[in-house]
Amino acid sequence: MQNKNRNILLFSLLTLSLVLLLLLNVSLGSVSIPIKDVFNNLIGGNSSKETWDYIIINYRLPKAMTAILVGMGLAISGLLMQTLFRNPLAGPDVLGLSSGASLGVATVILGAGFLPPVLASVLLSSYGIILASSLGSFLVLLAVLSVSQSLRNTMAILIIGLMFGSLTNAIVGTLTYFSSAEQLQKFTFWSLGNLGNLSWSSIVILSVFVAIGLALSLLNIKPLNALLLGENYARSLGMNYKKSRMLIILATSILTGSITAFAGPIAFIGLAVPHIAKLVFQTSNHTVLFWSTLLLGATIMLICDSISQLSGTDITLPINAVTSMFGAPIVIWLLLRKRKMMN
Amino acid sequence: MENKIILQASKISIGYILKKERNIIASNIDLSLEKGKLIALIGANGIGKSTLLRTLTGIQKPLSGNVCLNEQDIHKLDSLLLAQNLSVVLTEKLPPSNLTVWELIALGRQPYTNWIGTLTNNDMAKINEAIELTQIEHLISKRHYEISDGQLQIVLIARALAQDTPLIILDEPTTHLDLLHKVVLFKLLKKLTQETGKCILFSTHDIDMAIQLSDEMIIMTPENTLQDQPCNLILKGSFDTLFQDEHIVFDSEKGKFLIS
Secondary structure, eight states: OHHHHHHHHHHHHHHHHHHHHHHHHHHOSSSOOOHHHHHHHHTTSOOSSHHHHHHIIIIIHHHHHHHHHHHHHHHHHHHHHHHHTTOTTOOGGGGTHHHHHHHHHHHHHHHGGGSOHHHHHHHTSHHHHHHHHHHHHHHHHHHHHHHHHTOOOHHHHHHHHHHHHHHHHHHHHHHHHTSOHHHHHHHHHHHTOOSTTOOHHHHHHHHHHHHHHHHHHHHTHHHHHHHTTOHHHHHHTTOOHHHHHHHHHHHHHHHHHHHHHHHOOOOSHHHHHHHHHHHHHTOOOHHHHHHHHHHHHHHHHHHHHHHHTOTTSSOOOOHHHHHHHHHHHHHHHHHHHTHHHHO | OOOOEEEEEEEEEEEEEETTEEEEEEEEEEEEEETTOEEEEEEOTTSSHHHHHHHHTTSSOOSEEEEEETTEETTTSOHHHHHHHEEEEOSSOOOSOOOBHHHHHHGGGTTTSOTTOOOOHHHHHHHHHHHHHHTOGGGTTSBGGGSOHHHHHHHHHHHHHHTTOSEEEESSTTTTOOHHHHHHHHHHHHHHHHHHOOEEEEEOSOHHHHHHHOSEEEEEOSSOEEEEOHHHHHHHTGGGGTSOOTTEEEETTTTEEEEO
């Protein structure tokens, strides 16, 4: 049972680094706050300056919480997709959900010019954008689900997801062609991803959705393990394939849809984190992978967010650029190192 | 007296429904699979062996007639109950994963475990028993992609054993194996039926070996599908009709095919 001890050690290290990174993440930014003060504030006390308290409660902590929720949710939905589609390159964006969200937001931002001014201003508020994005990914989800009902082949669903993705991207492309520079800028900012704009009430809503998605995933750990043997063996083990597939797709959609709605389409976390978890923990057992992917997702998202803040300056890099710069080399390196596991 | 029949097919027709047209591959098949029997299914390529196995395992419905497991229609059985009575070893490749041989065998316990798949002491005992019976103790900590085809075939049989079902159905378990490993596998199947009282049905193209080792055989020919003991089938001359080719002749004294 050497493995068990190794896993316990790894889990403790991960939890510890998550806590440390949370402190570090809150302390870094345009104004540096000493870690000691951050710690005092987070355990319910006060830091030595009132402005620091204000910054932590209203800016830094909400952003860190969003990063943790986004990292956990996207990483888990990536894990679910990779096992369900038996494809190491599957991620939450493959079902076309992110593209659906983009379409919703593009329609609102870029199409606002065609609407009466009163309606346009309502739609362009931050709630309007969240609503549009959720609606977009939900509609793509409904389309994918209704098609998947009549298809036995899981690969076909993957391809249909990709097709929905290109279709929505094409519509977004057409919309951008006809829009003004100002509208284009607004849409581009949304598509770069943003963790920092959420109020505490939005975070509560987001965490409810993420919690539902994670709970659904947890219920599917056993079927996911059975799926490691392929569809037919999984059925022969008494698994209700259609029902489980539906639940897994639903869980991914809830996670990706809600996260994209609140934080924009965030790349690579869903694809890269499950691979890192599989590499670090050397297992395919989803009981272990679920928790390790959850912790690693939160940790890596916090690291990316800390990098994007560029400590000591007023500049904040777009989070999507950081996750891509972080994620792409990791995936390439993994493919080269673990050729055997991948194919 | 205890009922020895585990699975019974009565007057079934097998095949597919394509564009509302019934495409019958074979019909009027009567089979019964009994406890403790090693049963070989043979027939030429394309005769419908896989379709028959798919029908017997409940993956597809017979076009007519019914398949009963413990006297209950297999398509009305709960999927968990079916998994506790029937395990399979398939020809398909396993998808890529990090599973170790031990974990792969342990997955055979899924029909018995709780919602998150916790293994109890009883589950552990069944897993160890399966590993002991198949003598693969030296493989259990290896990854499933690190072992040879022959070893993997035996590991998959161990997984089916861990599933602890009275009936195991294997689809062409001896393809891709050399003579030595074929013999090892056949002997293992024979030993399992004798020691555990399970019924094992397998399809194969190694007819000579099947004649020597199996208790009963099912022969599929274009005309009919017969189930009997190998010596009776030889007496009836059933093997002569197996391949419709004048160059392949069955020598009933040697119990093997000759090429003229």
